[in-house]
Amino acid sequence: MRNQKSEIRSQNRMQIKSPKDLIVYQKAYALAMEIFEASKHFPTEEKYSLTDQVRRSSRSVCTNLREAWGKRKYEAHFISKLTDADGENGETDTWLDFACGCDYLSRPGHTSLTSKCREVGAMLGAMIKDPSSFLLTSDR
Numbered sequence: 001m002r003n004q005k006s007e008i009r010s011q012n013r014m015q016i017k018s019p020k021d022l023i024v025y026q027k028a029y030a031l032a033m034e035i036f037e038a039s040k041h042f043p044t045e046e047k048y049s050l051t052d053q054v055r056r057s058s059r060s061v062c063t064n065l066r067e068a069w070g071k072r073k074y075e076a077h078f079i080s081k082l083t084d085a086d087g088e089n090g091e092t093d094t095w096l097d098f099a100c101g102c103d104y105l106s107r108p109g110h111t112s113l114t115s116k117c118r119e120v121g122a123m124l125g126a127m128i129k130d131p132s133s134f135l136l137t138s139d140r
Contacts, residue, residue: 019069054095060088
């Protein structure tokens with residue numbers, strides 16, 4: 001947790017021009033792509049349920065971060081979209097639990113992916129707790 005906070009603080013000192021420059025965005029995107037690859041091996045009968053849901057929720061973390069970035073002028077809107085991203089991250093974690101419980105995902109694969117979910121969640125939590133350095137102000 002402390003490491004994520006220091007990563008976010010050091011990144012705040014850099015000039016961030018796009019949400020894609022955010023470490024949390026990059027980690028969430030990489031996680032979504034890793035989940036996509038893992039879910040290719042889920043059974044076809046799960047195509048419109050588990051496979052669809054875990055892919056959708058993992059991708060939504062990134063899309064909500066992009067939406068939050070566009071709402072940085074208003075702290076409450078920014079935090080609201082970050083909270084949505086965090087909720088989608090939590091949903092992803094739950095779908096990964098189901099995938100492991102149904103033996104579609106190995107225990108080590110599950111541990112690796114859920115660990116990355118926790119890391120993304122901790123970074124989102126740090127941004128929600130202290131959004132000030134990300135907000136647009138008249139002097140920025």
